[in-house]
Amino acid sequence: MKGKFSKRLNYLLYPRGYAIAINISIIVLLSLLVYIFVYQTGGTKYVYSHSTYLPIIFASVVFGVKGGLLTGIVCGILLGPLMPLDTKTGEAQQAMNWVYRMVIFVVVGTFSGYMANAFRYNTKRIIDYLTHNQETGIPNISVLTKNYLIKEVLDDENTELAFSILINKYENIIEVISRDYYNDLIKQIYNNLREALPQESQIIQSATDKFWVAIKEPNVEENINKVLKTLNVSYYVNKIPLFVTFSIGVCRHRSLYSLLDTFRNADVSARRAQKYNVPYLIFQNEHLESFRNIELLGMFRNALHQEELELFYQPKIALDTCKPVAIETLLRWNHPKQGEIKPLEIIPLIEETELINTLTYWVLKRSLETVSNLAKLDIKMQISINISPKNLLDSNFIDRVIDLVDHYNIDNECIEFEITESALIENLDLCRKLLELIKKYHICLSIDDFGIGYSSLSYLSNLPVDIVKIDRFFINQMTKEKAVRHIVQSTIELVHDLGMKVVAEGVENQEQLEILKAMNCDYAQGYLFAKPMSETDLINWYLEYHKHERIY
Structure with missing residues (x-):
């Protein structure tokens, strides 16, 4: 809404093209309407003749002194010899x-036009100051991010291509020729682009070393060649020849994105072109995803050492006694600038690197420390920790686990390792051998997200698994679809026949709980019982829970 209002007001204050014709038509129409109105109300001897100031002031606002003066004369004649x-x-x-009346109209129109011109002039100076680089006089990024009333606002709707042009090693250039002469170079580049590109193309200096160019022509290769030809010329500053190279990123503008987002995508490609020492790159979605992934992994390395990570715990309830018997460890990452970063966004990336072993050890240590703290308060609960197949392949994994167990003096059976079904199936034979090794230490094993990763239940009998966790999707749908309810019922029966226990994830209401009880499900966890919480909140929740002996 703000953008549309700014554009309309822009046409009023800076009319051009058809806007001039429209404003002239409005002035003529207003003048004729006022003439008819005054005539119909009895003539100039009545007060209604003052309505004439409307077209005069409008003309002075739109066209300044000349508009106010001319309209004052015309209206003076209309309400003069042509009006009784x-x-x-x-x-x-x-x-x-x-x-005399016409003289007053002319004075009012001239004065109003003068004030309108003064307002327009001062407004333009302020806006130019805000929207142009003060060292080079080139439009800056504010023309995109602010709704200022400016003539050369970037056209979001008609732009086809966005170019991001980086000046390579600009710091070295500044160091050699000084900042003032560098600004002269920037002006040369801008003027060259301005002259070579189509008149409707728009150019801004978005950073010290960067230009953004919006082009309305959709031909990518043709415009890239034109930009390259324009940039790859000899530059002279104070008669000193300079060798300047550029890295260019190009992104096609889509209506789904703002023009600012399109330029940022072009920036990603320009940085990659700079990195790989190529003249230009055209933006692809995978560039942005790759850049984001690298950024996340870099931030996560710091997060491990700067205490940005935190563990939350969600209780698991035994449905036969309605008492909490275990807790699941959940990772939370609160970045100081980007806020909470979801585990699903970062964990798959970490699993592709050696960071997963560092993270798992960190989670293990903190989790067992929590179990130890709970034990000191006479709270004994099993703790389940998610592990990755890469952890199983780490030859030191088991030894490090046992060292931590011994350090915190914890019973091995208090530990449960969860591994997702999809990760397990990727290398079933190898995982089975490694899980059997873990089982020798009496550590509980469970399959997480059961039902969403593999279509067959037959492999379960060949795995040393104690618990199967049914994915929340099935728990949510079983109250809506009978077919899903039958699947959950059959899964629970089969798992029990194999001598394993069942956990239902994502239980959020009483109806789901009653159905699971009727199916003889062993455990449940979800928001119906408790949301994930910190260690302190968990202790308070547990004590409150037992104090009131809740029955679901």
Whole structure:
């Protein structure tokens, strides 16, 4: 809404093209309407003649002194010799009356036009200061991010291509020729682009070393060649020849994105072109994803050492006793600038690197420390920790686990390792051998997100698994679809026949709980019982829970 209002007001203050014709038509129409109105209300002897100031002031605002002066004369004539003093009697006005009135109209129009011109001039100075680089006089990024009233606002709707042009090693250039001469170079580049590109193309200096160019022509290769040809010329500053190279990123503008987002995508490609020492790159979605992934992994390395990570715990309830018997460890990452970063966004990336072993050890250590703290308060609960197949492949993994167990003096059976079904199936034979090794240490094993990663249940009998966790999707849908309810029922029965226990994830209401009880499900966890919480909140929740002996 703000952008549309700014554009409309822009047309009023800076009319051009058809906007001039429209404003002239409005002035003429207003003048004729006022003339008819005054005539129909009895002539100039009544107060209604003051309505004439409307077209005069409008003309002065739109066209300044000239508009106000000319409209004042026209309206003076319309309400002068062409308008009777009294339309009923046909009495004409005295010449002195209408001439004096026309003089007043001219004075008001001229003065209003002068004030409008002064306002327009000062407004333009302020806006130019805000929207142009003060060292080079080139439009800056504010023309995109602010709704200022400016003539050369970037056209979001008609732009086809966005170029990001980086000046390579600009710091070295500044160091050699000084900042002032560098600004002269920037002006040269801008002027060259301005002259070579189509007139409707728009260029801004978005950073010290960067230009953004919006082009309305959709031909990518043709425009890239034109930009390259324009940039790859000899530059002279103070008669000193300079060798300047550029890295260019190009992105096609889509209506789904703002023009600012399109330029940022072009920036990603320009940086990659700079990195790989190529003249230009055209933006592809994978560039942005790759850049974001690298950024996340870099931030995560710091997060491990700067205490940005935190563990939350969600209780698991035994449905036969309605008491909490275990907790699941959940990772939370609160970045100081980007806020909470979801585990699903970062964990898959970490699993592709050696960071997963560092992270798992960190989670293990903190989790077992929590179990130890709970034990000191006479709270004994099993703790389940998610592990990755890469952890199983780490030859030191088991030894490090046992060292931590011994350090915190914890019973091995208090530990449960969860591994997702999809990760397990990727290398079933190898995982089975490694899980059997873990099982020798009496550590509980469970399959997480059961039902969403593999279509067959037959492999379960060959795995040393104690618990199967049914994915929240099935728990949510079983109250809506009978077919899903039958799947959950059959899964619970089969898992029990194999001598394993069942956990239902994502239980959020009483109806789901009653169905699971009727199916003889062993455990449940979800928002119906408790949301994930910190260690302190968990202790308070547990004590409160037992104090009231809740029954679901």
